Amino acid sequence: MSEVRTPPRRLVDLNPKWVKLHGREEVYGIRYDCPCGKPGSLGEENNDAVCPMGGWSVVPTKKNFLGLPTCADSLNRGWETTGDSFENITLAPSIHHVGHWHGWLQNGVLTSC
Numbered sequence: 001m002s003e004v005r006t007p008p009r010r011l012v013d014l015n016p017k018w019v020k021l022h023g024r025e026e027v028y029g030i031r032y033d034c035p036c037g038k039p040g041s042l043g044e045e046n047n048d049a050v051c052p053m054g055g056w057s058v059v060p061t062k063k064n065f066l067g068l069p070t071c072a073d074s075l076n077r078g079w080e081t082t083g084d085s086f087e088n089i090t091l092a093p094s095i096h097h098v099g100h101w102h103g104w105l106q107n108g109v110l111t112s113c
Helices: 072-077
Strands: 017-020 026-035 056-060 080-082 091-092 096-098 101-106 109-112
Touching: 026 072, 056 072, 056 096
Parallel strands: none
Antiparallel strands: 017 026, 026 056, 080 091, 091 101, 096 101, 101 109
């Protein structure tokens, strides 16, 4: 499967939210609708009309702008963040959902590589 290229998408239009690990207080990362725009459906990964990511993506982050602690796993392997809202957040390095989508989140906008 080749990676899809998408027009630039504002993160705020993709229903972003901070996610925590299993109800704990520590923040794991950001969850948002996949920029491919296709719905997710389990068991239909070979259908071109279906997002193989399940219709959404999660990126672990080393810090958050909620003022809450970040979980140890994200501190060790998460993305660096700058910005103070989903409107202007930047992640580094690029986001690579291997085999599906690869791009940047810079100043609140997801752009394909």
